[in-house]
Structures are given as structure tokens and as C-alpha cells.
Amino acid sequence: MYQFLTGPMLWISFAVFFVGLAARVYLYIKGLHWQMDRVAYGHFNDRGVKWALKSILFWLIPFKPMCWQKKPIFQTLFFLLHIGLVLVPLFLYAHVMLIEQAWGVSWPTLPGWLADALTIAAMVAAVMMAVRRVALPEVRIITTLHDWFVLLLSLAVLATGFFSAHQQGGGDVWVLAHIALAEALLIAAPFTKFSHIVLFFCSRAQIGMDYGIKRGGAKGRGIVW
Amino acid sequence: MPEGILCNKTPIQNEEELKRLLADTRGRQYYAEMQELEVDRDKLRTTLANTFRSRFKTWLEICARCGMCADSCFLYTVNQRDPKQVPSYKIQSTLGEIVRRKGDVDGAFMRHVMEVAWSQCTCCNRCGQYCPHGIDIGVMMGYTRGLCFSQGFVPWELKIGSGMHRVYRAQMDVTPEEWVETCEWMAEEQQDEWPGLEIPIDKEDADIMYTCNAREPKHYPEDLAEAAILFHIAGENWTVPSKGWEQTSLSMFAGDWEACKLQAMEVYAAMERLRPKRMVGTECGHAHRATVIEGPYWAGYRDGQPPVPCIHYVEWVAEALRTGKLKIDPAKRIKTPVTYQDSCNYIRNYGLAEIGREILSYIVEPGYLREMAPNKEHNYCCGGGGGFNGIGMFRPQRNKALLMKREQILNTGASMVIAPCHNCWDAIRDLEEEYAIGISWSFLKPLLIHMVEVPEHLKPKEEDEDE
Structure with missing residues (x-):
């Protein structure tokens, strides 16, 4: 089982993930249309590129956009969850070690205590987001099964990862569950809202260009967020 | 497929049809027919496939589905945080549903979509600023309006409005002859006070081509006179076109994209005919949005630019004050607490926030400006944008929508609101009528006329201070 999950299945997962997400980006860009979107893509590139980058970057900086300023708690949950799901896996000793064994390449890793702390924080954030989905009427009304799937799968990957790092003997159950769930996430990514892994950047770049090229980029104060 | 005589999928084609629709008081027959109107599902499916x-x-x-858009929406706030007013819900339950069902929706559903699209969203685009993904629901609601319009589910007043543009190339029944007569009349009226004042019509190669809102010649031509006086004082070489003078577009509110194109092209044709250095539009937000920001796309200009550079009236005023073409008499500056209404269409969506403040720095005595909170790009819609002001059947909802602006204005403590936008101006007027909070409201032109220093050579021979 372990052999299969870390062998062929891993390759299939990565292939679906990277090819699938690349296809989503390609289809997104292919589907843009200057006249339908009413944005002169390809013109005023200096402003377009600058606003696209700003539009992405601002939202990756705490307290930068007005939304994060107004919603500090949600902002905190957002950053904690995404740090746990994106940065921790990339710089986790156990992950980097596997890659080093396979390909002989490696890079600096997080100290164990920090990786643990960030993972716990991410799990707490995911639970808080789940509570939010139930407790706040304005979030409850728009929540769908799809949203629960995305949130619970993320939480499950974090939790099984954490337990597999801290299991007290007793076989590979947590490790196997962690790998299987993480692969499920990778495979689901192109076909579900996990596609925001790439489409977040596409969408933010597009609205940035919309404002930069058309809606005041030539006149305004350089930002509307 | 049954279609009504008045309520159907065909836009207004001629004056006769327009008059017949206008004669239907408050759209009684129109809305009765809408109850029977069926959806052309094939057409809807095709439209979706293409657009x-x-x-x-x-x-x-x-x-x-994070709900960040909820608090960004003033309609959510004024409606006691009703979850059905969350922007994400509003679009997912309308456009989202049409897309999921691949256009397989019925008339009752489309009537619901119509209600949401025109009474629960003013297309102010504020939610797009607060969405982490940058999802602009105002833009999608505009698209949804287009789908509604193409199926005949559009508020009566806006079918008339877009029909006006189709028949008269103006939002009201003002013919080119009536327009020219109004210009001549206004120029003549001013001769005692402003000898030599002209409203030059169809002058080629002028520095400025001025365009306006049909309501001005139709209902308050003094606005046109004021524009002329200010250009006269500033010594501008300007003109108005006999055709293509209307800058607004109720068809944009209606989602009638074909009429949008016809209207914008009329103005661009005037630009090409008269070759002005640039166009200056009147104090109207959506007019600027329609003719300057969106219009070039409807007209098919790939760079998204109108044929000549176009500026909003506030930009012209700021420039005239900055360069000294207009000089303000410091003694006449506003010395009462005053606030400024940022119009969504050219502040959030065109970046002119600081231009407004530059003007205020000249015309308001220091210490008397009371900014709204939030303001500039983050300001709330006046409450009547996107066509909301003009739709009779949604008047109760519109009146409720005014409560946010009421609150904002009251919090400033200002007794006067400067609103260089027709829609905002109307909403604030209605707000005062509805809720009587003791405020006055004004465009910039009448304020400037009373404050500006008149050069000696422009004064009448027997100098006489105006009232």
C-alpha cells in the first residue's frame, strides 16, 4: 500500500495537479475577451502589469487591503490556514527528506517545533472557519457542500500529517491516511474550488488589470483595495 | 410563445412604440403582461454560450463563500443584515442558477432575477473591492441585467429609457432641433448679464466639445447656461454638437447593449465630425461611465479609448482653478459645514477622488469640509445608483437604500452636500424629501458661479451684482 501510494499514485497525483492546474490557467486566459470583459488587454501594459501585481501582492500582506483591516480575525484565520497548507508542507523536514532521498536535492527546512506550531495553528484556523460557516447567517446562507468538502479535506490533510509526525508506534495508519488524503487533494485541485491555488492569481491579476487599464489606473491613487 | 404588446423581447423600434409604452401609466399593463411572459430558453442558452x-x-x-462581501454592501446593511442581501448570495441565486440550469428557467424565476438585479444591487462595484478573489459582483449583475433585458424582463421605466436612446439618441425625448433651440435660448437669456456669451454649436476644431445629460436641456436648462457662463469666464474655446450631445445611457442601466452602442457611437461621431481637442462631460457619474469608460468597448475600439481624450466635469473644474482660468473670491467661499458625495462611477471606477478634494480646497473655507466615512474609493453608493432612482415599482426599496447615505451625512454634521453627479444629486434630494434631515444639496456649477471672480472685460457695461 505504502509503495503504491508513494510510487505510481504520487506521480499520478502530481501529474493531475500540475497538468490540471496549468490547463485551468490556460483556459482562463484563453476565455478572456477584451470586448466582452470590457478591458483592453494588451494595451497600456505598463499600468496593466503594475496593477495586476499590486492586486495580487496587496492581499498577501496582512492589513494591506481595506478588507483585511476591517476583518482582522478572518484575516488571521486566512493567513494561518494558508501558511499551514502551503508553506509548511514545502519546508517540512519529513517532506524535504523524501525528496532528497529520491532526487538528491534539498533545501532548508523548518524546525520541528515551528512546523508543529504552524500546523496546530492552521488546524485551529480551519475549525474556526467551520464554526464561522455555521454560526454567521451571512456565511451560512452561501455555504455549499462543496465548501465543506474543501475545508474538511484541508483539515483532514493537516490533522493526519500532524498525527503521523507524532504517532506513538502502531503502524503506518496515519501516514497512509495522510498521503492518501493529500493525493486526493492534489487530484481534486483542478476540478474543484481548490483550483483557486492558481485561479486566485488569475482572478486578482484580471481585476487589477481592469482597474489599471480602464477604471482609473491612469488617474487614481494607484489602488482601490 | 406568447409575448405582450408592451412587455416582450423586442426593444423599442420607433417613436410610436415608445409613446404607446409611455401611455401605459406606471406600467400597469406592461407588468401584467410580464406575468405571462415566457422565457426563450434556446435563446438564453445561446446567449450564455456566446457571452x-x-x-x-x-x-x-x-x-x-467567505462572506467578506456582506458588510461591503450597503443594501445588506440597511436591510438589517438580511442574508439574502449578501452580494454572493444575490449573484449565485440569480446568474449562478441560470448558468447551473443552462438557461432552463421560467418566467417566474426571471421576474425574481429582475427584482434582484434592479432592486438589490446598484452595480456600485464596492463588493469587488472587499473580495479576496477580486470578484466584482456589480459587473456580473450588469451582465445579468443584459440577460433579463434580452428576455423582456426589465423594469418599465428602463425599457422606456433604452427606447428613448434608440429613438432620440438621448435619455429623454429631446430632438436635435429642440436641443439647438435650447442652446440658443440659453445663450440669449444671458446676454444682459454676460454680453457676448455664446453657446457655439458645431464649431470645428474647438478645444472642448461639451456633452451633457438630456435632463438638463429638458428640465433645467439653467445648468446648460451655467456651464456656458463658466466656459465663458474661463475663456475656453468650446462647442456643443448639434447631434451627439447626450452623454448619458439609461440603456446601460437597462442592460440593452445594442442601444448602449448606438448612443456611444452618436457621441463619437460628433467627436470625429468636429475634431475637438477633448470632450468635457457634465456633472454626471453614469454618463462618464457610459461614454468614456465603457462606451469605447461597446463601439469596438480595441484600446478602450474614445476618439478624443475625454474628461469629467470635475477634472475640468480642477484644472481651471489650478491654472487660474477660474479664480475664486476668497470672501465667497463656503463657510458652512459641507460634505462631498463621491460618485461610484468616476471615483471608485475612475480614480478621481483627489480631484474632488482639490476643487474643495479652492471653494470651501478651510475647516468647513466634513468628510463622510467611508469616503473616496470606499464611499457608499448614494442609494439610487444603477437606475434604482427611476424605477417606480422599487421605490420603497430605494427609499430604504437611502438610509445609509442619510446616516453618513448626519454623522458628518454637514448642512450641505456637494454632489457632482445627477444620480447622487437626485438621491440626496429624495433623501431630504423622504427623511427631512435639514440639508441642502448642489452641483458644482451653481456654487462656482456665485464664487468666481469675473474679469473686468466680461462684465456688462453698467456693472450690476447679481442676486
Whole structure:
């Protein structure tokens, strides 16, 4: 089982993930249309590129956009969850070690205590987001099964990862569950809202260009967020 | 497929049809017919296939349902935080549903979509600023309005409005002859006070081509006179076109994209005919949005630019004050607490926030400006934008929508609101009528006329201070 999950299945997962997400980006860009979107893509590139980058970057900086300023708690949950799901896996000793064994390449890793702390924080954030989905009427009304799937799968990957790092003997159950769930996430990514892994950047770049090229980029104060 | 005589899928084609629709008081027959109107599902499916592209598809799909848009929406706030007013809900339950059902929806559903699209969203685009993914629901609601219009589900007043543009190339029944007569009349009226004042019509190669809102010649031509006086004082070489003088577009509010194009092209034709250095539009937000920001796309200009550079009236005023073409008498500056209404269409969506403040720095005595909170790009809609002001059947909802602006204005403690936008101006007027909070409201032109220093050579021989 372990052999299969870390062998062929891993390759299939990565292939679906990277090819699938690349296809989503390609289809997104292919589907843009200057006249339908009413944005002169390809013109005023200096402003377009600058606003696209700003539009992405601002939202990756705490307290930068007005939304994060107004919603500090949600902002905190957002950053904690995404740090746990994106940065921790990339710089986790156990992950980097596997890659080093396979390909002989490696890079600096997080100290164990920090990786643990960030993972716990991410799990707490995911639970808080789940509570939010139930407790706040304005979030409850728009929540769908799809949203629960995305949130619970993320939480499950974090939790099984954490337990597999801290299991007290007793076989590979947590490790196997962690790998299987993480692969499920990778495979689901192109076909579900996990596609925001790439489409977040596409969408933010597009609205940035919309404002930069058309809606005041030539006149305004350089930002509307 | 049954269609009504007045309520149907065909836009107004001629004056006769327009008059017949106008004669239907408050759209009684029109809305009765709408109850029977069926959806052309094939047409809806085809429209979606041709126009629903990756941007909207992605927006609807990746919406994280985080609810950040809720508090950004003033209609959510004024409606006691009703979850059905959450922007994400509003678009997912309308456009989202049409897309999921691939256009397989019925008349009752489309009537619901119509209500949401015109009474629960003013297309102010504020939610797009607060969405982590940058999803602009105002833009999608505009698209949804287009789908509604193409199926005949559009508020009566806006079918008339877009019909006006189709028949008269103006939002009201003002013919080119009537327009020219109004210009001549206004110029003549001013001769005692402003000898030599002209409203030059169809002058070629002028520095400025001025365009306006049909309401001005139709209902308050003094606005046109004021524009002329200010250009006269500033010594501008300007003109108005006999055709293509109307800058507004109720067809944009209606989602009638074909009429939008016809209207914008009329103005661009005037630019090409008269070759002005640039166009200056009147104090109207959506007119600027329609003719300067969106219009070039309807007209098919790939760079998104109108044929000549176009500026909003506030930009012209700021420039005239900055360069000294208009000089303010410091003694006449506003010395009462005053606030400024940022119009969504050219502040949030065109970046002119600081231009407004520059003007205020000249015309308001220091210490008397009371900014609204939030303001500038983050300001709330006046409450009547996107056509909301003009739709009779949604008047109760519109009146409720005014409560946010009421609150904002009251919090400033200002007794006067400067609103260089027709829609905002109307909403604030209605707000005072409805809620009587003791404020006055004004465009910039009448304020400037009373404050500006008149050069000696422009004064009448027997100098006489105006009232």
C-alpha cells in the first residue's frame, strides 16, 4: 500500500495537479475577451502589469487591503490556514527528506517545533472557519457542500500529517491516511474550488488589470483595495 | 410563445412604440403582461454560450463563500443584515442558477432575477473591492441585467429609457432641433448679464466639445447656461454638437447593449465630425461611465479609448482653478459645514477622488469640509445608483437604500452636500424629501458661479451684482 501510494499514485497525483492546474490557467486566459470583459488587454501594459501585481501582492500582506483591516480575525484565520497548507508542507523536514532521498536535492527546512506550531495553528484556523460557516447567517446562507468538502479535506490533510509526525508506534495508519488524503487533494485541485491555488492569481491579476487599464489606473491613487 | 404588446423581447423600434409604452401609466399593463411572459430558453442558452466566458465562470466557481462581501454592501446593511442581501448570495441565486440550469428557467424565476438585479444591487462595484478573489459582483449583475433585458424582463421605466436612446439618441425625448433651440435660448437669456456669451454649436476644431445629460436641456436648462457662463469666464474655446450631445445611457442601466452602442457611437461621431481637442462631460457619474469608460468597448475600439481624450466635469473644474482660468473670491467661499458625495462611477471606477478634494480646497473655507466615512474609493453608493432612482415599482426599496447615505451625512454634521453627479444629486434630494434631515444639496456649477471672480472685460457695461 505504502509503495503504491508513494510510487505510481504520487506521480499520478502530481501529474493531475500540475497538468490540471496549468490547463485551468490556460483556459482562463484563453476565455478572456477584451470586448466582452470590457478591458483592453494588451494595451497600456505598463499600468496593466503594475496593477495586476499590486492586486495580487496587496492581499498577501496582512492589513494591506481595506478588507483585511476591517476583518482582522478572518484575516488571521486566512493567513494561518494558508501558511499551514502551503508553506509548511514545502519546508517540512519529513517532506524535504523524501525528496532528497529520491532526487538528491534539498533545501532548508523548518524546525520541528515551528512546523508543529504552524500546523496546530492552521488546524485551529480551519475549525474556526467551520464554526464561522455555521454560526454567521451571512456565511451560512452561501455555504455549499462543496465548501465543506474543501475545508474538511484541508483539515483532514493537516490533522493526519500532524498525527503521523507524532504517532506513538502502531503502524503506518496515519501516514497512509495522510498521503492518501493529500493525493486526493492534489487530484481534486483542478476540478474543484481548490483550483483557486492558481485561479486566485488569475482572478486578482484580471481585476487589477481592469482597474489599471480602464477604471482609473491612469488617474487614481494607484489602488482601490 | 406568447409575448405582450408592451412587455416582450423586442426593444423599442420607433417613436410610436415608445409613446404607446409611455401611455401605459406606471406600467400597469406592461407588468401584467410580464406575468405571462415566457422565457426563450434556446435563446438564453445561446446567449450564455456566446457571452458567458472564463472571467464570470471563474468568479462564480471559485467564490470561497467567505462572506467578506456582506458588510461591503450597503443594501445588506440597511436591510438589517438580511442574508439574502449578501452580494454572493444575490449573484449565485440569480446568474449562478441560470448558468447551473443552462438557461432552463421560467418566467417566474426571471421576474425574481429582475427584482434582484434592479432592486438589490446598484452595480456600485464596492463588493469587488472587499473580495479576496477580486470578484466584482456589480459587473456580473450588469451582465445579468443584459440577460433579463434580452428576455423582456426589465423594469418599465428602463425599457422606456433604452427606447428613448434608440429613438432620440438621448435619455429623454429631446430632438436635435429642440436641443439647438435650447442652446440658443440659453445663450440669449444671458446676454444682459454676460454680453457676448455664446453657446457655439458645431464649431470645428474647438478645444472642448461639451456633452451633457438630456435632463438638463429638458428640465433645467439653467445648468446648460451655467456651464456656458463658466466656459465663458474661463475663456475656453468650446462647442456643443448639434447631434451627439447626450452623454448619458439609461440603456446601460437597462442592460440593452445594442442601444448602449448606438448612443456611444452618436457621441463619437460628433467627436470625429468636429475634431475637438477633448470632450468635457457634465456633472454626471453614469454618463462618464457610459461614454468614456465603457462606451469605447461597446463601439469596438480595441484600446478602450474614445476618439478624443475625454474628461469629467470635475477634472475640468480642477484644472481651471489650478491654472487660474477660474479664480475664486476668497470672501465667497463656503463657510458652512459641507460634505462631498463621491460618485461610484468616476471615483471608485475612475480614480478621481483627489480631484474632488482639490476643487474643495479652492471653494470651501478651510475647516468647513466634513468628510463622510467611508469616503473616496470606499464611499457608499448614494442609494439610487444603477437606475434604482427611476424605477417606480422599487421605490420603497430605494427609499430604504437611502438610509445609509442619510446616516453618513448626519454623522458628518454637514448642512450641505456637494454632489457632482445627477444620480447622487437626485438621491440626496429624495433623501431630504423622504427623511427631512435639514440639508441642502448642489452641483458644482451653481456654487462656482456665485464664487468666481469675473474679469473686468466680461462684465456688462453698467456693472450690476447679481442676486
